[in-house]
Amino acid sequence: MSDSLMPLDPLARLATAAPEPLRAARVKARCQTRLAARWAPRPAPPRPVAGLAVVRVWQPLVVLLGIGYLAEVVVEALRIYGLR
Numbered sequence: 001m002s003d004s005l006m007p008l009d010p011l012a013r014l015a016t017a018a019p020e021p022l023r024a025a026r027v028k029a030r031c032q033t034r035l036a037a038r039w040a041p042r043p044a045p046p047r048p049v050a051g052l053a054v055v056r057v058w059q060p061l062v063v064l065l066g067i068g069y070l071a072e073v074v075v076e077a078l079r080i081y082g083l084r
Helices: 021-038 050-080
Strands: none
């Protein structure tokens, strides 16, 4: 398409949009309601259960045992194939 067929500034011919007052008020009220709900004080979190502390101890222990087992498997495999 040649440049002569295209208008120089097609957006300049468009009218400036103005929000409808009722619609703007509804949108504003919805936004304020959501913001108020988001920033409302929340109840305190529940107290931790005693069993949860046991889980926090066992999980790292299981990971460490798994890593140790894997390391021993690699050492044994290297020993068997004579690479060490």
